[in-house]
Amino acid sequence: MIWKLAVDKNLARLARKLLILGVDTYLRRDGERVTDFLDKALREDRVVVTTSKQTYRISKETKRYKNIKIILSRERNQELLLEKLKDLGLETPWHLTLTRCTVCNLPLKKVNWQDYLDLLPEHVKLRYLRGTWRELWICPGCGRIYWSGSHYRSMFESVKKFISS
Ligand SMILES: [Zn+2]
Numbered sequence: 001m002i003w004k005l006a007v008d009k010n011l012a013r014l015a016r017k018l019l020i021l022g023v024d025t026y027l028r029r030d031g032e033r034v035t036d037f038l039d040k041a042l043r044e045d046r047v048v049v050t051t052s053k054q055t056y057r058i059s060k061e062t063k064r065y066k067n068i069k070i071i072l073s074r075e076r077n078q079e080l081l082l083e084k085l086k087d088l089g090l091e092t093p094w095h096l097t098l099t100r101c102t103v104c105n106l107p108l109k110k111v112n113w114q115d116y117l118d119l120l121p122e123h124v125k126l127r128y129l130r131g132t133w134r135e136l137w138i139c140p141g142c143g144r145i146y147w148s149g150s151h152y153r154s155m156f157e158s159v160k161k162f163i164s165s
Contacts, residue, residue, distance in 0.1 A: 022096025
């Protein structure tokens, strides 16, 4: 199943991996109250992942959260936690990998590199002009540009073993 997730704030590394995998993931902001976090998860039908007993308890003791799906894990190793989510049914199909902004969780838009040449660093520009790279993506939220290359490849490598076959 394709899940939408809301991840508690101490799980930023898990959230980043999920975002690289293309899973719609909201990371709780610093200073965001538990109830605001849970309200958002409820409103957007997100599965909550937390290691905090307090977050879990509030979700169970508050009537309006009775339909919230929440996973409390004692696992603090975030790679193992990701494996656990997969065991519970989270799907991470390869075609979603690297389709989402890792900063603001919006789906990236594929664009013509020709239109963005002036915004690219010189060495990146050359790769496109020489035809080595052909694909370019932009985040419609924060405007970050995602180009092919080593950073892109290393993001892919960091999640490769978690991609569902
Ligand atoms: Zn963005």
